[in-house]
Amino acid sequence: MSFADTKSPAPREGFIRVRNLRKAYQERRKARRDPEYPSPRYGEDILILDGVDIDIDEGEIVCILGPSGCGKSTLLRIIAGFDTSYTGEVSIAGRKVAGPSPHHIFVFQQSGLLDWMTVGGNVGLGLRRMKDKAAKREKVAEYLELVDLAGFEDHYPFQLSGGMQRRVELARAMAVSPEVLFMDEPFTGLDFLTHMRMREEVLNLHEYLRKTIVMVTHDIEDALIMGDRIVIFGNRPTRVKLARKLEFPRPRDVSSDPDLAELRRQVYLMMGVHYAL
Numbered sequence: 424m425s426f427a428d429t430k431s432p433a434p435r436e437g438f439i440r441v442r443n444l445r446k447a448y449q450e451r452r453k454a455r456r457d458p459e460y461p462s463p464r465y466g467e468d469i470l471i472l473d474g475v476d477i478d479i480d481e482g483e484i485v486c487i488l489g490p491s492g493c494g495k496s497t498l499l500r501i502i503a504g505f506d507t508s509y510t511g512e513v514s515i516a517g518r519k520v521a522g523p524s525p526h527h528i529f530v531f532q533q534s535g536l537l538d539w540m541t542v543g544g545n546v547g548l549g550l551r552r553m554k555d556k557a558a559k560r561e562k563v564a565e566y567l568e569l570v571d572l573a574g575f576e577d578h579y580p581f582q583l584s585g586g587m588q589r590r591v592e593l594a595r596a597m598a599v600s601p602e603v604l605f606m607d608e609p610f611t612g613l614d615f616l617t618h619m620r621m622r623e624e625v626l627n628l629h630e631y632l633r634k635t636i637v638m639v640t641h642d643i644e645d646a647l648i649m650g651d652r653i654v655i656f657g658n659r660p661t662r663v664k665l666a667r668k669l670e671f672p673r674p675r676d677v678s679s680d681p682d683l684a685e686l687r688r689q690v691y692l693m694m695g696v697h698y699a700l
């Protein structure tokens with residue numbers, strides 16, 4: 424057997440591995456000390472993530488759930504390379520994450536569209552290197568069509584509703600065909616129907632591109648309907664409470680799939696909700 428045969432295969436581009444991730448922030452509040460309720464002192468380290476292990480396969484949609492303040496956004500920022508002060512291992516495609524990458528796109532919760540640029544200009548932002556103008560226009564149109572906004576190229580963001588702006592952001596993120604797409608609570612603030620449509624839009628885009636999506640959500644239904652895998656965090660200092668691959672067929676409907684309904688019940692309980700079951 425040659426040496427080349429014994430080498431392990433090249434890790435896939437969207438494969439993410441997190442091992443024993445620990446992250447602390449320094450206390451910056453000058454809190455008054457109350458002997459009855461001890462609080463961290465100024466400058467003291469507050470442990471947020473306490474040994475988090477996660478595996479994400481290439482092309483998966485992973486939904487991360489957990490109580491407010493447990494460190495979901497912190498984790499996303501670390502995997503996306505925006506925060507490198509942690510201990511443990513965080514790697515994508517076998518390479519240690521050392522900073523942000525143009526192949527990894529982050530969709531923030533707040534709108535990130537440029538107001539002074541048209542919708543077409545915004546979606547084309549990541550395609551600046553494409554010299555062929557006609558091909559670029561075609562690509563912009565293709566992605567706008569995927570999010571059901573064909574023909575809106577020349578509009579400005581202020582001429583669109585909040586939900587439409589979100590869809591433009593999604594088109595912009597997907598148009599660069601990132602290896603990994605990070606989304607931090609992307610549907611927050613949308614009305615119910617727009618939320619449902621956005622969910623569908625993300626699933627359609629994923630079906631089309633098959634790239635890894637790591638999404639933080641507070642919506643259990645989102646996670647159960649969309650996720651190829653769900654990860655649930657506990658309270659701080661945070662560890663993984665449950666990590667599970669979801670093999671349910673799509674399209675998923677919690678009300679008609681008893682196994683999915685049972686999982687939903689378990690997840691609600693795990694997150695401390697005993698009613699609404």
Ligand SMILES: Nc1ncnc2c1ncn2[C@@H]1O[C@H](COP(=O)(O)OP(=O)(O)OP(=O)(O)O)[C@@H](O)[C@H]1O
Binds near residue numbers: 498
């Ligand atoms: N830059 C920072 N400096 C100090 N503490 C921080 C910083 N960013 C976040 N924290 C603290 O770390 C904890 C986790 O924050 P994070 O934003 O990751 O939570 P989250 O799980 O995303 O919460 P939410 O669901 O409310 O968005 C919080 O207690 C927060 O106060």
Ligand SMILES: [Mg+2]
Binds near residue numbers: 495496497607
């Ligand atoms: Mg957050």
